[in-house]
Amino acid sequence: MQPSVRVNEISLYLRCPRLIFFENLRDKGLPRKIDAKHMLLRSLMLSISEKDDLESHLIENLSRMREELPLVYEVEPDELQLACRELEDEVAGIARALASNLDLLLPCQAEIDLFSDRLGLSGRLDRLAPGGMPSLIRTGKAPQEGIWKKDRLMLAGYSLLLGEMGKTHINQGLVEYSRQGLVRTAEIRGVDRARVLRIRDRIRQIRQGQLPDRPEDAPCDNCEAREICETRHSLASRFF
Ligand code: SF4
Known part of the structure; x- marks a missing residue:
């Protein structure tokens, strides 16, 4: 099976079908850079469990994540601190916008x-x-x-x-x-x-x-598979 x-x-396929090929080619998949802000935002959203006082709840969870996430993921400490500071400034706005939607989520x-x-x-x-x-x-x-x-x-x-x-x-x-x-x-x-x-x-x-x-519209500029993809392309063009 x-x-x-x-x-x-x-x-991944919708980004570029070739990425599926290269992901599958290597034992460990393509190199993935951990984006600290992406990881924090995701963890913060997953931490929402109460409808009351969302802003304080998010700030409290953010400070806990600042301590815990480096133990869980390989993330650059400086990058994590920077992402935490940026998010601290954004939490109030996120909480305000989310407040009216919590009934949809909880x-x-x-x-x-x-x-x-x-x-x-x-x-x-x-x-x-x-x-x-x-x-x-x-x-x-x-x-x-x-x-x-x-x-x-x-x-x-x-x-x-x-x-x-x-x-x-x-x-x-x-x-x-x-x-x-x-x-x-x-x-x-x-x-x-x-x-x-x-x-x-x-x-x-x-x-x-x-x-x-x-x-034709492949987003190659920041692609993690660019090197291997270009090698494949030049190998193929030698034969045709
Ligand atoms: S380099 Fe371009 S064509 Fe190759 S896998 Fe990446 S996005 Fe697709």
């Missing part, structure tokens, strides 16, 4: 492992929100309206997994754009679920050794 495709690989279960043999999919969902809605935590900028396409497809992936467990269709999900304290509700459509399954099949083919073409 083929190993399952993880829902977060869908996001009570919840955080970081749930999901797996389906039948779908060939697996993943760790950030939050299972009230009403059984999948919720993603994002640390980048929110779009002007709605949610980003890759977030919609990831929600569709988790809705497939949750739906398989509960034998039902999950038609709505949430995206938490933590930097702005926004929580956006999104419809999960059948067409997105079908697209997830097509991408799953494509990822399987790539894992079996099919190197995809380089997309």
